[in-house]
Amino acid sequence: MLILASGERVRHMTIRPWMIVTTLSSFALVTLCYLGATAYLVLRDDLIGASMARQARMQNDYEDRISALRAQLDRITSRQLLDQQVVEQKVEQLLQQQDALFSRHGKLGGLMQRAEDSGLSVPGTKASAYHPEDLQQQGSLKGGHKAIEGILGTSGAASIKPAQPSGQESVADQADRVFSKVTLSLKNVEQEQLKRIRSLTANASRTAEAMASIMLRTGVQVPEAGAGGIGGPFVEPVSANSFDTSITALDQALSRLESVRKAAVSLPFANPAPGHEITSGFGNRIDPFLGRLALHAGVDFQADLGTTVKATGSGKVVNAGPSGGYGNMIEIDHGQGITTRYGHLSSILVAVGDTVSAGETIGRAGSTGRSTGPHVHYEVRRNGDAIDPMHFLNAGLKLTTYLK
Incomplete structure (x- = not known):
């Protein structure tokens, strides 16, 4: 118990245990708060410094990462530009x-x-x-x-892709x-x-x-191809x-x-009467009218009256009409001094000056002139001299393979 005296007044105060505990607790709390505040003030600068240092490190790391990515981007861009140039050059070569x-x-x-x-x-x-x-x-x-x-x-492409993994084609x-x-x-x-x-x-x-x-x-x-006059100034040959x-x-x-x-x-390599057999060949034979040896200047083809007669080669008609023992006769000039004659015709289907082609119908078989019956008399002449038409007919059979 605590007794307080002031003059005539006397006061009594009883100190209980809980009051002591409360007082001590309050003191301890104030002390702790003081010590905590003091420690905070002391450590605050260190904490702020550490935080700033950490932020600085993070910023540096971020900037380093940005620099690395930028360098990688530059490398990829340069590589793509180089690859594109290479591809474009190759495309140009390919197109050429x-x-x-x-x-x-x-x-x-x-x-x-x-x-x-x-x-x-x-x-x-x-x-x-x-x-x-x-x-x-x-x-x-x-x-x-x-x-x-x-x-x-x-x-x-506009977008930049990451670098190619190892083993993958660029x-x-x-x-x-x-x-x-x-x-x-x-x-x-x-x-x-x-x-x-x-x-x-x-x-x-x-x-x-x-x-x-x-x-x-x-x-x-x-004749050789391109035969004829040629000339011109000499010029060095170009590379070929x-x-x-x-x-x-x-x-x-x-x-x-x-x-x-x-x-x-x-030239007359065709047959004037295709499909008809030869009844009389070229050369000496017994003349049917005189009964003695005479030259037969052509070959005779068996043919009925009106059978078509065809030109044996292309050329120009130089004679078309009656001609003595030939009767109705057609003569065609084929060039190189070679002509053909078709005699004893019943009708003539061309005129002098006409140009005919090989295989074209020029007349019809008959028995005009010095003839014993319908047939086709056919001659080949070189420079006016009669030659055996069989040489041309046989050559024509061989040439047919190449003229198809």
Whole structure:
């Protein structure tokens, strides 16, 4: 108990245990708060410094990451630009090769048509329908073009993709692979063209020589292609590749063949009465009217009255009308001094000055003039002298194979 005295006044205060505990607790709480506030004030600067340092480190890490990404972006962009330039260069080269190949097809078109007109063909090929895109390699070309478009679309994309993982093809590697495939296809197309050109050249040369040999045995000289006057100032030759050389060789071979075919068609190698047998040959025989030996200047074909008579070669009609023992007679000039005569006709279907072609009907069989009955009298003359028509008829049978 606590007693307080002030003058006459005396006060009594009883201190209980809980009051002591409360007082001590309050003191301890105040002390702790003081110590906590003091510690906070002391440690605050360290905490703020640590926080700022941590933020600085995070900012530095972020800036380093940004720099690394920017450097990676620059590398990828530079690589893509380089790859795109490489692809564009290869595309330009490919287009040049393709343009050259298709321009060659333009040169080939006329020659292929001439070859077809001359009866030539390469096994498995129709000259008139010849197109580079019909070759087996065209499928590779189309596939290559799709792959090229894909590469160009990838290399030209606006978005930047991460770097290629190891072992995966880059755009440049894909371009090299695709362009190698397409270039090989174009080379195969070119080789196929050259192969067909050379085959046609060889066929044209063989055919021309075979026909010329057959005609030569009849005494016909086949003129060389392009024969005639030539000239001009001397100019150094231009460089020529294998394709241009092959084209020139084919053109010359076709010109030679066309010259031989033209001569074969113009000269009398056909039959004036196809399907009719010969009743009297060329040479000496007993004359049916005089009963003594006489020269028969032609051959006679059995024919009924009115049977069609055909020109044995193209040429110009120089005589058409009655002519002594020939009766109604037609004479055609075929050039090179060679003429043909068709006698004893019942009717004449052409006039002097007309131009006729081989196989054209020019008259009808009869028995006019010095004749014992309907037939076709046929003669071949060189420079006015009668020669055996059988030489030309036999040669015509052999030439038929090449004139189809």
